[in-house]
Amino acid sequence: MSTYVKMKTGPKMTNRDMVVEALKRTGVPAEEIQVGDDLQLSGYQGASRAAHILVSKRFHNGYGDFGFVAEEGAYTMIVDDLDDKRSLSRRTGCAGQYSGYVSQWYTALEAQRVLRLDGFSTEVKKEADKVVVMAMR
Amino acid sequence: MPRPYLAHLGVFDILHNTRVNGPGRRNLLVVRGCTIKCPGCANRSTHRPAEKLTTVLEVATRLLEGYPDGITISGGEPFEQLPAIALLCYMLRYKRRDLSIILYTGLEVGDAVRARDALASDNLMGLEVDVIFHGPYKKDLRITDKEREGLCLPVGSRNQGALLLSDRHSLLELMTRNVSEVHVNSDGSAVSTGFPNTQEEAE
Numbered sequence: 001m002s003t004y005v006k007m008k009t010g011p012k013m014t015n016r017d018m019v020v021e022a023l024k025r026t027g028v029p030a031e032e033i034q035v036g037d038d039l040q041l042s043g044y045q046g047a048s049r050a051a052h053i054l055v056s057k058r059f060h061n062g063y064g065d066f067g068f069v070a071e072e073g074a075y076t077m078i079v080d081d082l083d084d085k086r087s088l089s090r091r092t093g094c095a096g097q098y099s100g101y102v103s104q105w106y107t108a109l110e111a112q113r114v115l116r117l118d119g120f121s122t123e124v125k126k127e128a129d130k131v132v133v134m135a136m137r
Numbered sequence: 138m139p140r141p142y143l144a145h146l147g148v149f150d151i152l153h154n155t156r157v158n159g160p161g162r163r164n165l166l167v168v169r170g171c172t173i174k175c176p177g178c179a180n181r182s183t184h185r186p187a188e189k190l191t192t193v194l195e196v197a198t199r200l201l202e203g204y205p206d207g208i209t210i211s212g213g214e215p216f217e218q219l220p221a222i223a224l225l226c227y228m229l230r231y232k233r234r235d236l237s238i239i240l241y242t243g244l245e246v247g248d249a250v251r252a253r254d255a256l257a258s259d260n261l262m263g264l265e266v267d268v269i270f271h272g273p274y275k276k277d278l279r280i281t282d283k284e285r286e287g288l289c290l291p292v293g294s295r296n297q298g299a300l301l302l303s304d305r306h307s308l309l310e311l312m313t314r315n316v317s318e319v320h321v322n323s324d325g326s327a328v329s330t331g332f333p334n335t336q337e338e339a340e
Contacts, residue, residue, distance in 0.1 A: 010325035
């Protein structure tokens with residue numbers, strides 16, 4: 001039999017560069033992604049909070065900016081609920097919530113990283129609602 | 138616990154559009170339930186019998202989604218649900234004569250052929266598959282990473298072989314290198330399949 005291993009959840013987002021790359025893969029242009037330690041994310045009705053990765057609401061014409069804050073070694077997404085379900089999904093063309101789309105890409109990039117460490121050459125592609133990482137030696 | 142019978146199957150999962158489980162773009166059926174339990178098996182999570190069964194018609198319908206080049210049936214042990222597997226293959230072929238069907242079993246080739254012949258002589262249908270990859274996985278004969286750098290059969294250990302039951306595929310066409318795939322779903326869950334270096338499931 002070929003191996004068949006199911007993973008119920010994706011990995012924690014611990015790698016900043018890979019979070020940024022996942023955002024790019026979902027369709028956010030590189031110039032829209034700010035990375036830094038003192039970024040301020042402006043949410044619905046001007047609510048503000050610190051973030052380490054930030055995309056302005058200009059990108060998706062939404063209620064607020066979205067981004068990620070580093071907490072206990074992992075990046076947590078901060079996004080307005082309606083933006084997550086509507087404007088960001090619409091802007092990037094993903095089927096469900098945008099936050100799920102980012103974690104889908106992060107998982108794929110993490111799988112690619114691990115397979116490359118194992119000596120495989122890899123190819124990542126989007127197929128319908130899945131992201132598939134092909135690996136071969 | 139319900140027993141699998143002709144019209145129902147214990148299904149572990151169905152994966153669409155895999156390219157590492159046989160030639161072309163294939164849909165993969167992983168059945169649930171295996172009493173062989175080879176030491177070091179990569180798919181131990183499929184060994185437990187299914188608590189809920191799925192109708193063969195539903196399985197066939199899902200396997201035909203996306204117009205694949207072929208179907209691969211793995212597991213678990215498909216031969217432990219042989220009447221239902223035979224019915225499934227019959228349905229698949231009834232819908233698509235051109236469909237390639239590959240089946241994996243942990244049985245030795247002689248036992249697999251006897252089981253198939255017994256099924257036919259019981260006045261049930263024959264087993265309409267193109268290729269049977271057969272033999273139990275043997276840990277001490279595991280195909281190593283180095284050996285997979287060249288072409289080899291898509292099996293886990295060197296004692297396993299391929300029985301060609303039609304002229305649809307040649308042995309060369311079935312040969313593969315060290316290939317695997319990770320399918321990441323939109324809910325963040327993922328499936329890893331293929332013939333990677335790490336053959337054994339984590340203890």
